[in-house]
Amino acid sequence: xxxxxxxxxxxxxxxxxxxxxxxxxxxxxxxxxxxxxxxxxxxxxxxxxxxxxxxxxxxxxxxxxxxxxxxxxxxxxxxxxxxxxxxxxxxxxxxxxxxxxxxxxxxxxxxxxxxxxxxxxxxxxxxxxxxxxxxxxxxxxxxxxxxxxxxxxxxxxxxxxxxxxxxxxxxxxxxxxxxxxxxxxxxxxxxxxxxxxxxxxxxxxxxxxxxxxxxxxxxxxxxxxxxxxxxxxxxxxxxxxxxxxxxxxxxxxxxxxxxxxxxxxxxxxxxxxxxxxxxxxxxxxxxxxxxxxxxxxxxxxxxxxxxxxxxxxxxxxxxxxxxxxxxxxxxxxxxxxxxxxxxxxxxxxxxxxxxx
Amino acid sequence: xxxxxxxxxxxxxxxxxxxxxxxxxxxxxxxxxxxxxxxxxxxxxxxxxxxxxxxxxxxxxxxxxxxxxxxxxxxxxxxxxxxxxxxxxxxxxxxxxxxxxxxxxxxxxxxxxxxxxxxxxxxxxxxxxxxxxxxxxxxxxxxxxxxxxxxxxxxxxxxxxxxxxxxxxxxxxxxxxxxxxxxxxxxxxxxxxxxxxxxxxxxxxxxxxxxxxxxxxxxxxxxxxxxxxxxxxxxxxxxxxxxxxxxxxxxxxxxxxxxxxxxxxxxxxxxxxxx
Ligand code: SF4
Ligand code: SF4
Numbered sequence: 227x228x229x230x231x232x233x234x235x236x237x238x239x240x241x242x243x244x245x246x247x248x249x250x251x252x253x254x255x256x257x258x259x260x261x262x263x264x265x266x267x268x269x270x271x272x273x274x275x276x277x278x279x280x281x282x283x284x285x286x287x288x289x290x291x292x293x294x295x296x297x298x299x300x301x302x303x304x305x306x307x308x309x310x311x312x313x314x315x316x317x318x319x320x321x322x323x324x325x326x327x328x329x330x331x332x333x334x335x336x337x338x339x340x341x342x343x344x345x346x347x348x349x350x351x352x353x354x355x356x357x358x359x360x361x362x363x364x365x366x367x368x369x370x371x372x373x374x375x376x377x378x379x380x381x382x383x384x385x386x387x388x389x390x391x392x393x394x395x396x397x398x399x400x401x402x403x404x405x406x407x408x409x410x411x412x413x414x415x416x417x418x419x420x421x422x423x424x425x426x427x428x429x430x431x432x433x434x435x436x437x438x439x440x441x442x443x444x445x446x447x448x449x450x451x452x453x454x455x456x457x458x459x460x461x462x463x464x465x466x467x468x469x470x471x472x473x474x475x476x477x478x479x480x481x482x483x484x485x486x487x488x489x490x491x492x493x494x495x496x497x498x499x500x501x502x503x504x505x506x507x508x509x510x511x512x513x514x515x516x517x518x519x520x521x522x523x524x525x526x527x528x529x530x531x532x533x534x535x536x537x538x539x540x541x542x543x544x545x546x547x548x549x550x551x552x553x554x555x556x557x558x559x560x561x562x563x564x565x566x567x568x569x570x571x572x573x574x575x576x577x578x579x580x581x582x
Numbered sequence: 583x584x585x586x587x588x589x590x591x592x593x594x595x596x597x598x599x600x601x602x603x604x605x606x607x608x609x610x611x612x613x614x615x616x617x618x619x620x621x622x623x624x625x626x627x628x629x630x631x632x633x634x635x636x637x638x639x640x641x642x643x644x645x646x647x648x649x650x651x652x653x654x655x656x657x658x659x660x661x662x663x664x665x666x667x668x669x670x671x672x673x674x675x676x677x678x679x680x681x682x683x684x685x686x687x688x689x690x691x692x693x694x695x696x697x698x699x700x701x702x703x704x705x706x707x708x709x710x711x712x713x714x715x716x717x718x719x720x721x722x723x724x725x726x727x728x729x730x731x732x733x734x735x736x737x738x739x740x741x742x743x744x745x746x747x748x749x750x751x752x753x754x755x756x757x758x759x760x761x762x763x764x765x766x767x768x769x770x771x772x773x774x775x776x777x778x779x780x781x782x783x784x785x786x787x788x789x790x791x792x793x794x795x796x797x798x799x800x801x802x803x804x805x806x807x808x809x810x811x812x813x814x815x816x817x818x819x820x821x822x823x824x825x826x827x828x829x830x831x832x833x834x835x836x837x838x839x840x841x842x843x844x845x846x847x848x849x850x851x852x853x854x855x856x857x
Contacts, residue, residue: 476821483631489591
């Protein structure tokens with residue numbers, strides 16, 4: 227199905243204004259006031275400088291499902307259906323990680339679960355890339371392959387719509403009810419394919435210098451000296467984890483003042499010294515390079531064994547945000563370079579390894 | 583299990599406080615509704631408006647209407663635990679984790695090592711085993727403390743020693759001036775020289791400060807215990823209890839939901855185990 231861009235926006239405005247389909251808010255990327263290169267998720271309003279076809283926003287989509295600080299006890303009962311438009315492939319892959327972490331047999335986070343159920347997601351192909359984008363190094367594509375309800379691919383003055391779920395079918399019906407959609411021609415499909423190829427080619431070029439082996443499990447055995455070297459300019463601010471779409475570490479604070487217990491959940495960061503500090507002051511990773519290393523191992527090793535998914539989508543946000551100018555891609559590449567020394571994690575035995 | 587809100591808290595009233603040592607006390611709690619747990623599992627204890635922390639009950643899992651928790655004053659939350667008074671209400675969440683696989687220990691010679699406040703979870707295990715003592719061949723308990731006045735559960739020791747199948751050895755690291763002690767004076771790991779257990783296919787359970795866990799494990803390996811028979815209670819920052827917060831991650835494991843008890847075999851190649 228194809229819809230004219232103008233018509234699509236008028237549909238979005240009606241969704242929000244008239245509560246079409248029960249949607250109370252429409253959220254989409256908008257250009258930052260401070261920089262032309264930065265996009266942020268915001269609620270639809272009258273001004274029209276929205277960008278569905280550029281690269282990912284600065285704020286990861288996680289922030290719309292898992293807030294930096296929220297009261298988790300007593301549970302708030304809210305009723306609200308939302309539509310997020312312009313989500314990117316990388317962020318949808320991040321949601322896959324969060325889904326496994328926050329909705330599983332051992333535990334369901336009620337708030338995250340609520341927003342997942344009550345949010346409809348329309349993704350859109352990336353027509354441009356940011357210098358830090360590197361999803362291609364992680365088997366990602368500059369367009370979403372799954373995880374969306376509807377997907378938009380830009381062609382001149384229209385969008386080509388792909389349905390990705392039953393929620394998406396429902397949404398498409400709603401669109402058809404209110405604006406004109408037309409049939410696709412083989413020509414359209416070809417032009418979309420060509421567009422996608424073009425962007426993929428750009429990504430490949432941009433990241434050629436960072437290509438690496440994919441034996442991420444080997445990160446564990448990297449010589450500690452290399453981590454010390456790589457982390458030299460890290461100041462431990464925690465920016466990289468706060469901006470990462472797959473990080474979800476949290477702390478739970480008690481803010482009970484009356485008889486009823488109140489618990490507040492906030493983001494935490496493994497880059498901070500106080501993270502995982504136990505009573506008495508011991509912490510598993512007192513040194514900065516240990517915390518620095520932990521982030522890489524968490525992304526490529528621990529999360530992989532926990533969820534069978536990599537914890538990095540290649541969105542590049544941590545690169546843009548780092549005040550220490552740490553180039554994440556370069557660090558990963560460097561660490562995976564040979565030769566390596568095998569270090570047992572418990573620190574009990576250290577032996578030279580054969581060069582794999 | 584988590585049908586409602588996983589963060590929900592059950593209020594519990596402190597009905598008695600036992601001062602075990604200058605820095606360790608046992609809170610005896612009566613929760614608003616019974617809490618069933620398996621020995622070795624832990625709960626999150628909330629001090630209202632202060633915070634919460636993970637603690638393993640020190641009472642038998644056959645008792646669900648009441649719960650004992652033994653706590654050492656070491657940090658922010660525990661300082662308030664030590665200010666709490668009889669009649670105060672605290673909060674409990676849980677239980678979390680897997681607990682000790684006691685059903686696998688039928689007819690075995692069980693060795694337990696508890697150092698300092700690490701005696702608390704092992705007391706729960708010990709009391710639970712005592713309840714079904716006929717099922718086991720023997721229980722040897724090695725208890726260690728830094729000094730005589732830091733030895734906890736003194737009031738129970740005579741009664742525990744009455745059982746034929748129980749061998750209970752205690753040691754202190756040193757005897758400061760003015761304190762008295764008539765039992766062993768050595769590191770807890772040295773007590774291994776005073777016992778005679780066939781390490782083959784018998785379980786040993788270790789709980790104590792990280793140094794004791796690390797060197798205790800090395801000594802046990804030397805004694806002849808197999809990696810798979812050494813059970814370690816890992817002390818990690820377990821904020822949530824159900825694998826959300828990630829603070830207790832050790833490589834691919836979460837201390838909270840995969841532990842807090844692990845065999846050495848499971849974790850020996852993981853990250854951050856002794857720290
Ligand atoms: S953003 Fe950069 S400086 Fe800050 S903690 Fe992460 S790597 Fe270190
Ligand atoms: S680690 Fe960096 S590049 Fe990877 S998903 Fe997180 S923010 Fe994006």
